[in-house]
Amino acid sequence: MPKYQVDLKDIQFNLFDVLKVQRLQQFGMGENDYKGILEEYNKFVENEVFPSREPSDMEGVKLVNGKVKVAECLHPLQKAFYENGWFALGFSEDIGGTPVPEALYTACMSLATGANCAWMMYPGLSRAALNVIRLKGSDFMKAHIIPPMVSGAWGGTMCLTEPGAGSDVGALKSTAKPLANGKYAIKGTKIFISSGESDLYQNNIHLVLARTPAGAEGTKGISLFVVPRFKINDDGSVGGDNNVQCSKIEHKMGIHASATCELQFGQTGETEGWLIGDEFEGMSTMFIMMNEARLYCGIQGESQANLAYLLADNYVRERAQFGKELIQHPDIRRNLLRMRAMSRGMRAICMYTADLFDKVHETGDHKYEGLIGLMTPICKAYCSEQGFQVAVESLQAHGGYGYCTEYGIEQFVRDIKIATIYEGTNGIQAIDFVMRKILKDGGKAISALSAEMVASVGSLNEATFKKEKDLFGKVLMSAQSTMQFISGLAQKNQFNIVLQHCTDFLQFASQMVVAWRLMESAKIAKQKLAGASGEEKEYLESKIVDFKVYCAHYLVHNLSIAKTITEFSDDVMALEL
Amino acid sequence: MPKYQVDLKDIQFNLFDVLKVQRLQQFGMGENDYKGILEEYNKFVENEVFPSREPSDMEGVKLVNGKVKVAECLHPLQKAFYENGWFALGFSEDIGGTPVPEALYTACMSLATGANCAWMMYPGLSRAALNVIRLKGSDFMKAHIIPPMVSGAWGGTMCLTEPGAGSDVGALKSTAKPLANGKYAIKGTKIFISSGESDLYQNNIHLVLARTPAGAEGTKGISLFVVPRFKINDDGSVGGDNNVQCSKIEHKMGIHASATCELQFGQTGETEGWLIGDEFEGMSTMFIMMNEARLYCGIQGESQANLAYLLADNYVRERAQFGKELIQHPDIRRNLLRMRAMSRGMRAICMYTADLFDKVHETGDHKYEGLIGLMTPICKAYCSEQGFQVAVESLQAHGGYGYCTEYGIEQFVRDIKIATIYEGTNGIQAIDFVMRKILKDGGKAISALSAEMVASVGSLNEATFKKEKDLFGKVLMSAQSTMQFISGLAQKNQFNIVLQHCTDFLQFASQMVVAWRLMESAKIAKQKLAGASGEEKEYLESKIVDFKVYCAHYLVHNLSIAKTITEFSDDVMALEL
16 A cells, blocks of 8 residues: 555645635634644545555445445444544534535545545435435424434435436336325335445435326426435434345446445335425436535546545656656656646646635625536536546556556546446536536526636736647637537537537536636746745746646647537538447 | 457458458468458357456456466366467468468457457467567477477466566566576566466466676666476476466456466576577567567557447447437447547557568568558557547446446456556657657658658548548648657757657557558548448448548547647656656
8 A cells, every 4th residue: 555645735725825715704714724624634534544445445345135234444434534523524503514615625525535435425425415405304304314414323325327217317217106194105226326225324315316106207207205224213213124125236347345236115115205305306406416426526536636646646756767766757757747737637626616606605696606507517527537547647657566456556547437427427417518508508607707717818927828828818719619619500400419519528618627727826826936935936836837737738639629529520420330 | 248249341341451461372361261260260259258258357366375276267268269279370380370361360369359358368478479489499499399389288478577677677687597507597586477377378488588697787688588387308398396486466457367477486496497599689589579569469459449349339229318229319429439430440550560560571671660660669559548448438338337347348448458558668669669660760661651641641532531631631741840840859869858759749640540541441441332232331431430530539639739749848857746
């Protein structure tokens, strides 16, 4: 097992220099308090989370007599995580939480995710489920379900997928029949349910999509239900079996420590659940959770990439070949520079997006909601995709050792891959981005974002960033013409052609946004460089390098991606396949 | 386990329409004979090799009391492979082989590799070792080592890597001390030795790099030795233990069925070996094997990508979401078109390169040796890199099922990855390509290749391929200016900057070559289309589509890769990391 690595300087730079979260007054804390939380959380990650990463991957999960057993080492970790209050970080005080700026919470949670992504899915999904109940739950749920979820006695899941209904959620067959007691009898099979069952929790609160008798076909007829693994008595105590059975756990490429379950509802007896949110509003209620889960996929890519990059950085400084350390070889150094620019770029957009949530409350400006909508598929798809690629590059930098299990690098490759698939495949994200977040929105949000970028590039220092300014200027013009091209197709109802370009355009937009956020960092670093020395100076210079390397190796490809979209636009449906 | 898929039509098109291997008279066979061999080989792959792929991955290899046990299912497979004469395919008649055109042999071996890459490494490495002995071995070796290697009783390996000597082979510490009997006592530790030990063979013939007492430091002082696992008596019978111990087997991301061994020579007693080739000529003798192994890495990427693509193609035609098969969704169809263009493009360059070996003998023209030199790093690096990416895209097309083990798709991702690392990492390939195959060569081979491409593009039909012709023309011009830029750096002794561009330039050149080979196919397909109908017509149209899609999605990026090299060329050694 390699030594844990962290780049706290870069996280702090994002928090305090770029996003300036210390501006937020409502938390009653200042920069030093936030730094203290970050450092404490990081200690926990280093000492408790990271050491569990490889053993829990090796041990995996087991299904024994219908019960799921997780790796032994996860039990004390889970206990300590809840007891130390880390699960409560970021929740409001009324449910026992410690409210902090969203970007700080995200930075902390990213550290834990990077250090053991598969384990972090248990509390991660509980958190997402808890948020739905907090916003849409009944008084009974708030009184009797939220407290044990906050304490860590109970967990939570989201149950959407069925054998015939993956991306196409509306095709689901699970049913919910009203009972005399106001509850519903839930029946059906759900697959690929993360944390669907485990011995980490005494009870599991499943949020289940199902169709009531009056529910129309497709997504419009779907409602959401709160379905406990064990019944909950009127006084909140745990009651009898609610007939939710784990019939199978999946064997997967990675996230071996996470139990991916096939769950049977109402097969061995009646399974009771409560409606949450309005009937037929299941999709929109579920989307509270889904959007959180999508951003979390982005964090899974970003966080593991950052750790994989740092481990590679450490390795190439120690390993010598041809009489010098690997880092002294230009080809290797180029690769490391690329990995750092990409990893920090992903961090920058994830933390920027987190901060938008605070901006919504701070300003009441709907603009920020539009930006969150745009940034969600960008973070989800780009960070999962590129996080995977960084992990692959880290493996490559480790050579044969990277392919072997002992450094734990190949595990990043295996673990990150799932993030491009679940919570809506990256293809679905691209379609969401173009069809809903841009075309259906009438281009409002993307225009606002573009205007910010244009202004930003305009004020970029010519002397230091001449080539980058030229390139970014070209990319912005190309963005406009590409967007017009796509809108033109939509106006002519050529939606097949629009749809075939979504993945390319999402990549184009993502790279523009990453470059923009790295540019903002580089500008600030440039300003601060004047009075800096030693490590601080080196760090600030590295931020300028990140932006330049990202432009030279990633943003530059936007020019050819735009060509693919606008110049090679034959309808793929007409091509022989 | 999914149903085995194969694209025999495309292999035959490459063999008989593009490369025209039926021109070669020396094998005494015609097109129908070759087709028969291909079909028989393919049946064997379908019925015997493919079914072993997933079980042998699951079972892996075990080290029990110093003996390596492979998966049970590999024993009958291995036996049948040798007994049916498939190992002997492509060898000359004097050692009991069945000589065939190199491209046909490559096509066959590619099918077996795609269907179980990890197993195929056992006979694959034996073949490479056998070739060295055939070319450089003593009469004793030819009489007593080659026959049992051809029959499958004995296997072979190549032993280069040591803990401190990976890419830097010259740093190795293994020693060879002359003995009174003319042999050498070999001592040292070798790591990452594929097929280093197994119960598939009764004896293993290790080709070991070591330093004799007079050997200088670095690669110049290295010699190559033939070191049997068990001693060989003067009459060729197997003698006593030669003290080659497997001290460890590696736990790896993939190729679980292949035993990756740490081998100890001369630790438990004397290990005897014979010098093969001249003293101090170990590197060049080993390179006979190494070049074969490098091309084989390309085949590992190409073959598995082609199978992974076909399985995805099959899946998206069966799986329906949103009321229609996945293949009817433009985003998915785009991905499949990209995968096919890339997979078939890789096949085209691997088979083209194989045919160059026959061209060398056919014409005696040294030009073809230069082309083989150029194509070796292209096939090795590009096909391993892009083969991996196609496998990743196949996984993605399978959604959640692709991430689970039951379809066997994630195994492609895990298995292909090693090909970017072993036999010289892709970074080493890129340096070899630019520094040796282009600069040291004075640009001879690359100029000859470019001239062919220029002529080829010149005669491309304007009406059908206007956009592609324009693009390829631009890329060729850009190739020239980029090459001049790199030569200019070399002339100014700015080798650090040259070295940082090698990976990008190798990708640039690879994509040009793939596009060229797909273009040649498209031209032929266009000609044949006139009289075609039904499936034949569909296939020929698909070849035109392959070229167009490759241009639109891959070749187009050459324009931005060239920008990265020529416009963003800051010396990475001066950048803060």
